[in-house]
Amino acid sequence: MNVAKVIVDVPASSINQTFDYSIPERFREMLKPGMRVIVPFGPRKIMGYVVDRVGESSFNNLKEINDILDITPVLTPELLDLGKWLAEDTLSLYITAFQAMLPQVLKANYKKELERLSNDSLSEELEAFFADRDHVAYDELENAMVSFSQVQKAIQNGDIAVRYLVKSRVTKKHVAFVKPAMEPHLLAEALEDMSGRARKQKEILDYFIDQNEEIELNKLLKKFETTRSTINALQAKGFLVLFKKEIYRNPYNDDAFEQTTALELTDEQREAIEPIKQHINDTEHDVFLLHGVTGSGKTEIYLQAIQDVIDKGEEAIVLVPEISLTPQMVRRFKGRFGSNVAVLHSALSYGEKYDEWRRIHRKEVQVVVGARSAVFAPFENIGIIIIDEEHENSYKQEDQPRYHARDAAIRRGENHQCPVILGSATPTLESYARAQKDVYKLAVLTKRTNEKAMPEVDIVDMREELHSGNRTMFSRRLKENIEQRIRRGEQAVLLLNRRGYSTFVMCRDCGHVKECPHCDIALTYHKRHNQLKCHYCSYEEPMPMYCPSCSSDLIRFFGTGTQRIEEALSQLIPEARVLRMDVDTTRRKGSHEKLLNQFANKEADILLGTQMIAKGLDFENVTLVGVLTADSMLHLPDFRSGEKTFQLLTQVSGRAGRHELPGEVIVQTYTPEHYSIELASRYEYLQFYKQEMQMRKKFQYPPFVFLALITVSHQNHVTAVQSTQEIVKRLWTLLQSESVILGPTPSPIARVKDRYRYQCMIKYKHEPELRTLINQVVRQFDDEVRKNDLQISVDMQPYQLM
Ligand SMILES: Nc1ncnc2c1ncn2[C@@H]1O[C@H](COP(=O)(O)OP(=O)(O)OP(=O)(O)O)[C@@H](O)[C@H]1O
Ligand SMILES: [Zn+2]
């Protein structure tokens, strides 16, 4: 078994296969599938994953593996298998699938160097560039006077070469410690022999005679107000040893969480959890859809099911949307399971994430709570996988590999024969339809645990407000209610639904809208720097004084940002203390938590924010929820916009009146008659499901059909259109007659970063060979992709239709 099959780190479809390498003698014993290795590949050295060991290869003259990067495999056999499946299912490259399963720091990063091979004199520019050095970092080329063609020519002549240096980014944190080098009684003897002048040294020896154990160097220095040279002297005499110890960066202080115990379940909860416990006990797989209204105690069900899994000696994965991975959520899991929980989310530094991942890898924890990619936690005895708020779009990854965490979770649930729980107050139509067909088991919680009614929802028609002369963003009803809450010392949450609603700049004279010169999208106004920014390519320019089209000075920004609302609010209700929570105020680590704490401590009357406040928040004193613009995303070119509106309104309404005080919700809208808004205001999920299903059936959208989206982009408009046309033409000849191919059409955002984007959408019911066929068609463009910078992306489960 001296041949390794390796997936190399070259993200190109022509390289998407294993390569054989021979395993040199010195690695034969330790090398296992799932380890990262360094291998020669063409002229360079790159990182790769060993996926298998075999006896022989059908190729001669195999190259040898250069190095091994891991002592234990980073990918378990199950994850290797999952990665292969994931890549094939999503039409992604194997390498990107494996990379997606691991923390960032394990991805090797490459440095390039130019190496001088020849002593013959080079061109003047190159001589100046090398300046008597043999190696020069490739990056230096950028600022050098050498042209790339010169470099290329020198490479062709064999005068210089490009070298790839592989450097793994692993950064373990090491801290210096000190410990005694001998038994206390020997130290005591040494102490007696020591000269009286070495006072500090004597004190320290005295300390170690008492405390015969290691201590962090810094703590020791502080304790004795001394410097490192004292310790060095003691080490030189052989009394003490200095050593380095690896420590974990724990982003959470586990002692700070108040411990909780299991609550007595309500009848509904007991009925819902029973079959789940049964499956855990029997080591049996099934998918459960837990449909429970907000505040019905879904989380308590998760916690008690996980307790069973822990008692059985197995492990649990809990996925929550990034946006709701709030300190409150973490507290609930750490509160129950303490340091047995690892947390993975994007606000952690790379180092912290790596440390949490290693606690999982070493089986030091049994529970992981994390965002999407936590579904790949390297556990080997999984007893349950939970996806909270299963309807959230953030479970779908929007770049390669374009996977949905739900699919990966179910696949792992099958592998480990354990239950998978999908929880939501507003399940996706796809999941609910599966539960109706008994593909998933349905568990229902209809009541809040405190038996309190859901808060009353009031719909305010903003057109009427306008007609009666109110031009502000706040209806009279909302304003009165806010004022009343402030008087009573209660609190309010205000949601600005920002999706599809940005602050664009328009000329009031001629209607000209400022767009990004590289992307077909309106620029967004940022007040702080008085700049216009593109949210797709980061292009920026100052806010113009005059319209670039007609020179009018009536150029103004439109739309509504949280900043503007905050200003308007303080004019309207000057006594209100407002906390604003959006991407701008929560970018810094810990700021999210700080804002929530301030609100919990009643340092503000109003929490104003975007979607991120709609999830998971639970404040006793919140009795009013206001939705400023309920319909702003109803008109997006997306067949799910009605569903998303329903979900958001239901979620945000669930924030009010969760405790003793009754709650109220005010929803402002320009389309009060829309069924998504109307049914959400009455909490009629089932009715909404039925009505929306009719629409989907009529227009043939999921769950009645499956979709696949192919997007093609190129700098040249004609190339983009023609390539898409070509793809569509070939697909028509290959697919079944009931399948439909829509397009080519320009993507909803037709140009991004100076590339024109075209797309085609496949709607199908049954295409068992679809992935192979699409692959076949796309591969015919490999040459164009490589030489001509054509880009083709395939999404087998599109959510973002932009
Ligand atoms: N059996 C129970 N007895 C008493 N209180 C309970 C019980 N189960 C849950 N609770 C409490 O009820 C409240 C709501 O529960 P929880 O947050 O778990 O609901 P949820 O369905 O997850 O809500 P959401 O979907 O809104 O996040 C919490 O304060 C929780 O501690
Ligand atoms: Zn103008």
Ligand SMILES: [Zn+2]
């Ligand atoms: Zn742009």
